[in-house]
Every structure is written in structure tokens, then in C-alpha cells.
Amino acid sequence: MHKRLCYGEDTVRSVGFVGLGTMGGRIARRLLSVGHEVYGFNRTPEKARPLVGEGLRLCGTPRAVAERSEVVFSMVTGDEALRSVGEGPDGILAGLRPGQVWVDMTTAGPEVSRELARRASERGGCLLDAPVSGSVTTLEQGQLSIMVGGDRAAFERVEPLLRQIGRRVTHVGGNGDALLLKIAINLSLPVQMLAFSEGVLLAERSGIRREVAVRAMLDSVIASPMLGYRGPFVLELPEEAWFDVSMMQKDVLLALETGRKLDVPMPATALANEMLTATRGMGFGRRDFAAIFHALAAMAGERRPEPDDGRAVVEPEARARGQGDP
């Protein structure tokens, strides 16, 4: 049985989803679980097999997804990936019909999104940028925040659908505005993580166990929601990154570039960017960006973790001064 949602005079039954990665795959699962017919595409189709088992109808191209669905979503890595699924004879644009809404949840650059929005409107369709704030767990709890930029009427048509994905849904302005806000929010993530790592390392070097320091700091006023779930990763990195170092750096670079264009200096973001480069250089590119802690620890003279090309778990044993190996 399909739940039906307002979509103009009609209801939404079929939904398309292009990009079934860590976030997109889970959102598609959520849409399936509330009864939608979901058509999907992933560049690497094998990764979508579990979703096919749950009812997702896999298509061969993003265009086919757009053609089969009433509302089409996309959520891929960044600018390049968005162009790759959006443009060309097999892209979403090629399958977009007049009146159809394309909701892009990628954290991409505002300019690319605005350009694709112009091209969508030339076809009579409408692109909304709808980046999300939150993590894998926030998403699974239905607590994602979704900011939306673009045509207000199109937003109102898809709002009930967006509320099935995340609890907080806000229309913030025209095309690209939601992405600008998303970038402005995300620059704080590695900055916070770096400050937290400095504090943990300082406490540990003075003889306090890392676990004790982490717990005390997360019980203090500095515990933002992000640090609340990611702070413990300095004790053990998750096998699968919730948000990896390379992806984090992609957002930081978008922020730095936007700051340069708008004459806004961002010294804290620039420093965090250098630490992300160091973290990648140590082989942690595909690990959760909490690995920034390990780059800092190495700078503090701790045994350097083995480079792992982002696969094996690397946990350097931190030593309190005078308590461990020289």
C-alpha cells in the first residue's frame, strides 16, 4: 500500500533516487519503508543490491530514474559527481519533464547548483538544492535537518516528502542559498574536532586517561551535538566512515573558496584545512574525519600510525608522559 502525498493536485507515489551511497542509500531505504515506489541509480550498481532486495527498482541511468519517477532526488559526492549524474544524454536533466521537481541533496558548490537549476527551468522543470545537516545516526532516527533553496511553490509541493526524510525542513531562499548555509555550517565541524583533539591530547599528556578526558569533555559545555557522537571516535574510529576526511575537506575547500570570493577571512577554517591535508597524508583519507586527532597526535610526537590507505583500523596507543614507552 502506498502512502500518498500532496504534489500539486496529485499525490506522489514514485520517487527516484540517484546516488545510493552512505547517505543516499539510507534515505532511499527510508522512502521505501514508508511505502513509496523507489527507482534508483548508483554508479557502482553492486552497492545497491541490498536495496534491491528491499524493493528498490534499479535503473541503468540517472535519466531513466527521472523518467520513471514523479520527484527525483540526487545525493552524490560533490560538483563533479553532480555534473556527471545531471548532464549529458543519460543525465537527470535529459529525463526531466515539465513541472517535475529535482531535489538535489548533494553538498555541492552553489554556482554549479544554480547553473543546473537554470537548465532545469529551461526544460520546464525545477531544481531545488536541499543539503542536509546531520549524520548517519541522525538520518536513521529521522532527525536530519534539511535546508532548501529554490522556487517556493516547488518546495511546498515536495515538503511533505522531505518531512518523511528529516524532521526539520526549512526553505531558506533562492537557488544556491541552502548550499551556502550548509557550507557555512560545515566549516565548524573540523574546527570543533581539532579544538577537541587538542584538549584531549593536552589532558592525556598530563597523565589523564584518554577515555576519562573524552567523557569529561563531552559532559561539559563544549559538547555540541556533533562532538557528542563523533568525540568518542578518538578512542576508536568506526570501520565505515560516517563522513570521511576527503569529503570533509571538500566542504572546507568550498568554504575557503566562497570566503575568498566574498572577502571573508577564515583563519580557523584554513588551519583545519591544513590538518585535514596532514590527516590524508597519513593514509586516513577514507576514514572518518575524527582521524584528525591522529595527525595532531603525530605532531605531538606520538608513534605514527601505520599508513592504511583508509582501510585497516589504526589506533595509536597514546602514552601519558612518564607512564608509557619512551
Ligand SMILES: NC(=O)c1ccc[n+]([C@@H]2O[C@H](COP(=O)([O-])OP(=O)(O)OC[C@H]3O[C@@H](n4cnc5c(N)ncnc54)[C@H](OP(=O)(O)O)[C@@H]3O)[C@@H](O)[C@H]2O)c1
Ligand atoms: N556522510 C555524512 O554524514 C553526510 C552528512 C551530510 C551531508 N553529506 C553530503 O552528502 C553527499 C553524499 O555523501 P555520502 O556520505 O553519502 O558519500 P558516499 O557514501 O561516498 O556516496 C557518494 C555517492 O556519490 C556517487 N558518486 C561519486 N562520484 C560519482 C560520479 N563521478 N558519478 C556518479 N556518481 C558518483 C557514489 O557512487 P559509487 O557508489 O559508485 O561510488 C555514491 O553513490 C556529499 O555531498 C556529502 O558532503 C554527507
